[in-house]
Amino acid sequence: MDNIPVGIIFIDNKGEILYKNKFASDIKEGTIKKFIADEKTLHKIGKKYYKIRKIIISKGGIITIEDVTEKIMAENALKDSEERYRAVCENALIGIIVMKRNKILYVNKRMEEILGYKGEELKNLFFDLVHPEDADKLDDLFKGKVPQIKFFDKDGNIKWLEMGCCKIKYNGKSKLINAIDITKRKEMEEKIKEANEKMQKALERERKFLEEISHYFFNPLCIAKGYLDLSIPNADPSLRRKLEITKQAVTRVENVVKHIVTEGKIYE
Numbered sequence: 001m002d003n004i005p006v007g008i009i010f011i012d013n014k015g016e017i018l019y020k021n022k023f024a025s026d027i028k029e030g031t032i033k034k035f036i037a038d039e040k041t042l043h044k045i046g047k048k049y050y051k052i053r054k055i056i057i058s059k060g061g062i063i064t065i066e067d068v069t070e071k072i073m074a075e076n077a078l079k080d081s082e083e084r085y086r087a088v089c090e091n092a093l094i095g096i097i098v099m100k101r102n103k104i105l106y107v108n109k110r111m112e113e114i115l116g117y118k119g120e121e122l123k124n125l126f127f128d129l130v131h132p133e134d135a136d137k138l139d140d141l142f143k144g145k146v147p148q149i150k151f152f153d154k155d156g157n158i159k160w161l162e163m164g165c166c167k168i169k170y171n172g173k174s175k176l177i178n179a180i181d182i183t184k185r186k187e188m189e190e191k192i193k194e195a196n197e198k199m200q201k202a203l204e205r206e207r208k209f210l211e212e213i214s215h216y217f218f219n220p221l222c223i224a225k226g227y228l229d230l231s232i233p234n235a236d237p238s239l240r241r242k243l244e245i246t247k248q249a250v251t252r253v254e255n256v257v258k259h260i261v262t263e264g265k266i267y268e
Contacts, residue, residue: 093110115129129151149161149163214257
């Protein structure tokens, strides 16, 4: 009896102590009498917690005293931890989901705001809100990748979520999923893509325009210069001078066209 790590006390039908083992002997007499008289099963004495059990028999009773300080402290620490965890999750700027065996246990306020559904409704509908095109991406999510997945919100609009997943201990082994709403970013990327496509089309039109300028201007100018080069040596002096001036003018036009095609600027 003295080696049992639980206090054991025998009392008679008048409440007098007949026997107490070593564990109980280390507890003050006044404290033991309080245990006998009080109906509570859990007592805090100083920094220690004791759980009391009473067994009534015909000639008195048996009282057991168990030191549950470590257990109570652990429970309190766990409770405090859960309260802090919940406070962090409820005020987080990202959506948070806790799930276990494909059943959702918890969703925070931000996730409710993103998809437009509340608590239990979102827990039940979450997987049904995944866009059919992205259903396979859930496997990537559970494998530790960070996919971008499309969801439908309550109004039927598409929401882009960048998601991550990790294992945690919450009611046993669970998964914590975090989600960032990147819908505006994806919309901006789409607008930038459209703007780039328009710019590429404009550049292509400009390129074709310059090619046409090059073709329709340079060919006639080259022909004109060729005939001038052939004519100048055989012309009389007065006509030769006029032809040389004409060639200079053609050369100037040719230089202007060349600068337009190569630099997009007009100058000789």
